[in-house]
Amino acid sequence: MSEHRLRVENIKVKFGGTVALDGVDFWVKPGEIVALIGENGAGKSTLMKALSGAILPNEGNMYLDGKAFAPKNPEEARHSGIAMIYQELSLPPALTVQDNIFLGMEISKGWLLDRGSMRAAAQNALKELGRELDLDLPVRNLSISDRQVVEIARARAVGCKVLILDEPTSSITQQDVQRLFTLMRSLKEQGHSIIYISHFLEEIEEIADRFVVLRDGKTVGSGKTGEVSREEIVALMVGRTLSDLYPRSTRDFKEPLLEVSSLAGENKLQSATLQVRRGEVLGIFGLVGSGRTDLIRTLFGLDRVKSGEITVGSYSGLATPAQRWSQGIGMVSEDRKAEGLATARTVAENLVLSYPQSCERLGVFSPTKMSATTADWISKLSIKCRTPEQKIGDLSGGNQQKIALARLLHHDVDLLLLDEPTRGIDVGSKKQIYERIDSLACSGKAVVIVSSYLPELLGTCDRIAVMNRGRLSQAKNIKDLTEHSIMMEAIS
């Protein structure tokens, strides 16, 4: 047993009625890199939370160096030697590199901080990682890749045994990926265990010794990288053939509804030209930070347009989100909590928020009518909730997302802008959303889907355009595209 640094046996986690993890087993040895693979919503993040002490599993055991390991909080997990490096890096941006490395375990002399010793130790830590960084620079001035190095140095300073990296390469350049891999290999040689979470199978083949596949909260397979083909891994991840998950009726394209030419925004968006026709589903693929979300936000009037033209049917020119809604455009945000939904309010209020006029009687807002309308959508979309008056924050991610989509359906918009519409939701809800998108296209609506998950785009869209460093490529018919060709365009 003790040859395993960390061992997880039959872990189960339930949130209320939903089962997030339903029996997960895996282990990692000292000096080994294990890749954890799975679709969004497969349970990877829940598993990470259990390992890092953020949640307590309902069932199952974990062992660290052969001893039972059940961290009650993140501190305990950290001090036992589990270090998490999240996709969204969690360094206080105003603190310097040195202060970040020692945050929470400062070296002190009596009551005073021992800055001298910390400086030496920090320099040493970075040297061991083979990187040189200015210790006095606030981390907000560092690139994401350098911030990762600070996080890793920080993890080592606590004496971490198991390092967990969550999608570390999704927002860094190819060159930085290689530098990170070099770093990971040297950590591995020093006997650290690394759990590496990623979507990119090429990277996993390159860096990991073994892989473990999660699906629907269960471990569904594992093996040595190199011994199993990519197709087999994908089959394990998806667990079903693509046509089951992505329905596709024959679609009939009509007149263009949205035309965009050389659109540039204030932030990452450099140049985008596209056209969407009624009856069509257009996909936009891009890695995190490529500007894909900026494009949608700029189109919808949430971010300012710097130059370029947007034409929606007979309207052209700038518009506020309110005006976009009245032009027949609706948007689902990629970030449900921060921008998509008012989580402290009810299901009903969230559903009608863009269109409260629909629940008015003689100019007076009618809560009864709002409830009735909502109850209707709840049953149409088979949303699981007790009443329309339930707080939307209490619902599962999938059901929340269905409400976010139902807002657009209720508003009966002609063009739906969906930013990561299936992020972090269960497979069942995903399937329903894909079906809904297909039927919307068939009824003559136009849909734009932004996603970083290729199978989803290939499964639902008619054409796909790729966003890379703020520039949108020309959309191509999916018949002329493969996962590989799209990915090449996105990272070149």
Next chain:
Amino acid sequence: MNKQAIKDWLNRFMPLAALILVYLVFAIIAPPSFVSLKNLELIVRQTAIVGLASLGMTLVIISGGIDLSVGSIVALVTVCIAWLLTAGCSPLVAAGGGVLAGLICGFINGALITRLKLVPFIITLGTLLIYRGLAKGLAHEQKIDAPLSWINELLAALKSEQLWMLVPGGVWLLALLAVLVALLLKYTRFGLYTFSIGSNEQASRLCGVPIDKVKLLIYSVSGLFAGFAGLMQFSRLTVGDPTVAAGLELDVIAAVVIGGGSLAGGEGSVLGTILGALIMTVIRSGCTQMGLSNWVQEIVTGIIIVVAVVLDRIRHKQEKK
């Protein structure tokens, strides 16, 4: 009724239960005069000023904001009314002018918050000083005596021939406006938007909610209600006093918070706020009747505020489970 429905119902009536509890405690430990009808009327009358201002604050807090300037607005309004009365205006014009001054102050708050895109805390901290300064300047740093008029009866004890009114006009005004604001919150688009902005401003923006317009209206209404509170304050004082109601904003905020309003926004109710305001007056009255000094009242009120918020937090945690 299922378990959840009972829970919801209990939650809604927690401030009411707290009010009854506080009242009963004083009924037992305070002298018998505490439970007299006369004292009950006094409690209601004393609640009017804080109550009126807290109606506007309820909207502000639900929308995730704060209005620190209401105390200063009240002082400015009393000065305006006294000044208008001494200038020979009719009481109605003077009262209207005072309330209008409150509305304008609120409008300025809203305009600054939405135009300058600064947090309400900073803007209203600034206007707290500005309006107070204006009041002092206008009154040359002294009280303005004004001729007596019907305004002074708004919050005075009822004379024997007025007993049919049950409570004085000012209290009726509070009740009427409370019902109006409650209806406004539930049965208008403005109410829905107020809650949604407080719960998630970004999501509201995405949904096309006219955020700036709604905020402007919210702070204007808050100023308007501070204007009504100022009118009641004048009724009680009979003079225009530029130093009155210093720190009133804290009582007003406390009333909203005790009544279940969340400073993080998205939550709060008119009924809760009124009960919160009553709880504070009951404590004050009970302590006075028992001959306890001001400092005891302050400590007790402080404890109640903290306990109310802690209970609210516990309730939220339970809901999440």
